[in-house]
Amino acid sequence: MNWQIEFKExxxxxxxxxxxxxxxxxxxxxxxxxxxxxxxxxxxxxTDKRSGQYRWRVGNYRILFDAGNKKISVLAVDHxxxxxxx
Numbered sequence: 001m002n003w004q005i006e007f008k009e010x011x012x013x014x015x016x017x018x019x020x021x022x023x024x025x026x027x028x029x030x031x032x033x034x035x036x037x038x039x040x041x042x043x044x045x046x047t048d049k050r051s052g053q054y055r056w057r058v059g060n061y062r063i064l065f066d067a068g069n070k071k072i073s074v075l076a077v078d079h080x081x082x083x084x085x086x
Contacts, residue, residue: 003034004071010086011074018077022061026077029058040067051084052076 007015015023033039033056043054043065052064052075062083064076076083 002070003039005030005034005074006071007074011077014077018061022059026058026061026063029056030063030074034072039072043067048084051086 015026018026033042036042040054043056045054046052046064053066055065056063057080060080061077062080063074064083065072065074067073076086078086
């Protein structure tokens with residue numbers, strides 16, 4: 001069974017603000033993570049659950065998301081110094 005992914009409105013807006021090269025790199029990395037048998041094995045569990053349950057690292061950018069029942073909900077995508085301040 002494959003994992004499903006959904007982008008919350010805040011994550012969509014975050015992606016629209018990014019440089020097209022960075023946006024493409026993040027998209028390719030998300031495809032890579034989702035192609036794996038367990039994408040959560042590449043994720044770090046967050047201690048402060050207000051930002052989300054997990055994060056993926058793509059260079060200096062972070063993808064914050066919640067996961068459950070083979071579904072990933074992307075909450076935010078931003079530079080590492082900004083993403084946790086939201």
